[in-house]
Amino acid sequence: MKKISFSFGASLGGSTTTFTELKESFGAAALAAQRWLAETPSCTEGHGWLALPDSPVEEIEETAAWLAGYDSVIQVGIGGSALGNLMLNQALLDGFYNESTPGPKFYLADNPDPDKTLSIWERVKEGRVALVGVSKSGATAETMTQFLWYRSELLKKGQSDADILVITDPEKGIFRAFANGSDCRVMELPASVGGRYSVLCPAGLVTAAALGIDAPALLKGAAAMRDFLTAEKDFDKNPALKLGAIHLLHEREGRPMSVLMPYSSKMAYFAEWYAQLWAESLGKNGLGTTPVRALGAIDQHSQVQLYTEGPDDKFFTLICAEGHGVELSVPAIEHEALSPLKYLDGQGIGAMLNLEAKSTAAAIVKSGHPLVWLELEKLDAETVGALVFFYEYLTALTGRMMGINPFDQPGVEQGKKYTYGLMGRAGYEKDAEEVGEWFRKIAAERIEAL
Numbered sequence: 001m002k003k004i005s006f007s008f009g010a011s012l013g014g015s016t017t018t019f020t021e022l023k024e025s026f027g028a029a030a031l032a033a034q035r036w037l038a039e040t041p042s043c044t045e046g047h048g049w050l051a052l053p054d055s056p057v058e059e060i061e062e063t064a065a066w067l068a069g070y071d072s073v074i075q076v077g078i079g080g081s082a083l084g085n086l087m088l089n090q091a092l093l094d095g096f097y098n099e100s101t102p103g104p105k106f107y108l109a110d111n112p113d114p115d116k117t118l119s120i121w122e123r124v125k126e127g128r129v130a131l132v133g134v135s136k137s138g139a140t141a142e143t144m145t146q147f148l149w150y151r152s153e154l155l156k157k158g159q160s161d162a163d164i165l166v167i168t169d170p171e172k173g174i175f176r177a178f179a180n181g182s183d184c185r186v187m188e189l190p191a192s193v194g195g196r197y198s199v200l201c202p203a204g205l206v207t208a209a210a211l212g213i214d215a216p217a218l219l220k221g222a223a224a225m226r227d228f229l230t231a232e233k234d235f236d237k238n239p240a241l242k243l244g245a246i247h248l249l250h251e252r253e254g255r256p257m258s259v260l261m262p263y264s265s266k267m268a269y270f271a272e273w274y275a276q277l278w279a280e281s282l283g284k285n286g287l288g289t290t291p292v293r294a295l296g297a298i299d300q301h302s303q304v305q306l307y308t309e310g311p312d313d314k315f316f317t318l319i320c321a322e323g324h325g326v327e328l329s330v331p332a333i334e335h336e337a338l339s340p341l342k343y344l345d346g347q348g349i350g351a352m353l354n355l356e357a358k359s360t361a362a363a364i365v366k367s368g369h370p371l372v373w374l375e376l377e378k379l380d381a382e383t384v385g386a387l388v389f390f391y392e393y394l395t396a397l398t399g400r401m402m403g404i405n406p407f408d409q410p411g412v413e414q415g416k417k418y419t420y421g422l423m424g425r426a427g428y429e430k431d432a433e434e435v436g437e438w439f440r441k442i443a444a445e446r447i448e449a450l
C-alpha cells in the first residue's frame with residue numbers, strides 16, 4: 001500500500017457533472033494555479049511555506065535540546081501559532097492527556113482564559129519552566145497578554161529572560177523588539193510564511209522536536225509530497241488538482257461545507273488545524289466553503305444522521321489510518337451475560353474503527369452525497385509531514401483557482417483592531433468607537449430572560 005492514497009470514485013456525489021466535464025471546466029485553472037505555485041519565488045509574501053521542506057534543522061534541533069532540559073514548556077500563541085503544535089503532538093506523541101510524553105511537560109496557552117492560564121501555571125510552577133512565545137506579527141493581544149503574565153511569574157520565581165524563547169518575524173513586531181533588547185532566545189518565523197502555513201518552520205517544529213518528534217522526517221515527507229504535486233501535471237493523476245476542482249464544483253452546485261472526518265483520535269487536532277487553514281485562506285469576497293471538523297467514530301453517534309439524511313450541502317473527506325500505533329484486540333468472552341458480544345471476540349479495536357470508517361463512507365455515499373476516501377498507511381512523522389504539505393498546497397491552489405489571495409486574512413484583522421481599541425491601545429481609538437456603535441445595534445431588542 002502507498003503511504004497516502006485518495007479515492008475519488010464517489011467524489012461527485014449527486015452532481016450530474018462527469019469527471020471528463022470536471023476536467024474540461026476546471027483543469028486549465030488548476031494547472032495554471034499549479035504553475036503559479038511552482039514559479040512564484042518563495043521569498044514572495046505568502047509563498048515561503050513552499051520552501052520550508054528544504055530548511056536546515058540544526059538550529060531547530062539545538063534549540064529543542066535546550067528546551068528538553070526543562071521540566072515544563074509553556075507555549076503562548078494562538079491560531080497558526082498554536083494549532084500546528086497541538087496537531088503534531090497529538091498525531092505523533094501520546095497527545096491525549098499530556099502526561100506521558102517523553103520530554104518536558106508541554107502546555108499550550110492559546111485561549112487567554114484566566115482559568116486555563118492559571119491552571120497551567122499551577123501545574124508547572126514548582127519546576128523549571130521555559131516560556132516559548134510564538135507570534136508571526138509579534139503583537140496579537142491574546143498571546144501578548146499571556147506572555148506578559150507568565151513572564152512575570154517566571155521572574156518572580158527567580159528565573160530570567162534567558163528561560164524564554166520567542167519565535168517571530170525577522171524584523172517586525174513587539175516580540176522582535178523584545179528579543180533585540182533582552183537576553184532571551186529568538187528564532188525566525190520567515191517573513192514570507194503566514195501563520196497558518198507555518199507548522200513546518202520553527203513555530204511548529206521546535207517544541208515538537210523538544211518532545212521527541214522527528215522533525216527531519218516531517219520535512220522529508222513534506223518535501224516528497226511537494227515534489228510529487230509540483231511535478232505531476234496530469235489532472236487525473238494529481239490529487240490536489242482534482243480535489244481543488246471538486247471543491248469548486250461543489251461550491252458552485254450549492255454544497256458550501258467541507259467536512260473533514262478522520263477516524264483517529266490522534267487526528268482530531270489535524271481537523272482543527274485544517275479548519276483554520278481552509279477558512280482563513282478561502283473565505284473571502286463572498287466565496288469559500290465552510291470547513292467542518294468531525295471525528296470518527298464519535299461523530300457517527302452525533303452528526304451522521306444529518307450527514308446522510310440532511311440537506312445535500314456538504315462535501316466529505318473521510319480519513320482512515322490503516323495502521324494504528326498500537327494493536328489491541330477484544331479478549332475472549334467467558335461471562336454468560338456478555339455472550340451476545342461473542343462476535344467481537346478476538347477482533348482488533350483499530351480494525352473495528354477502520355471498518356466503521358468504511359461503513360460511514362458507504363452510508364454517506366448511499367445517501368447520494370459526495371465523498372473522498374483518504375487512506376493513510378500509518379500515522380508517522382513522514383506521513384504527517386506529507387499530509388500537512390498536501391493540505392497547504394491544496395488550499396493555496398484552490399484559492400488561486402477561485403481568484404482570491406489565499407495568504408491574507410483581512411476579515412480577522414478587523415476583529416484584532418477592535419480588540420486593540422477596546423483595550424486602549426493608542427492609534428485604535430476610532431476602532432473602539434466603531435465597536436460601540438455596532439454593539440448598540442447588537443444589544444437592541446433585548447430580553448432579560450431570568
Ligand SMILES: O=P(O)(O)OC[C@H]1O[C@H](O)[C@H](O)[C@@H](O)[C@@H]1O
Nearest residue numbers: 079080081135136137140195412
Ligand atoms: O502569529 P500571530 O501573528 O500572533 O497570529 C495568530 C493568529 O492571528 C490571527 O487570528 C490570524 O488571523 C491568524 O492567521 C494567526 O494565526
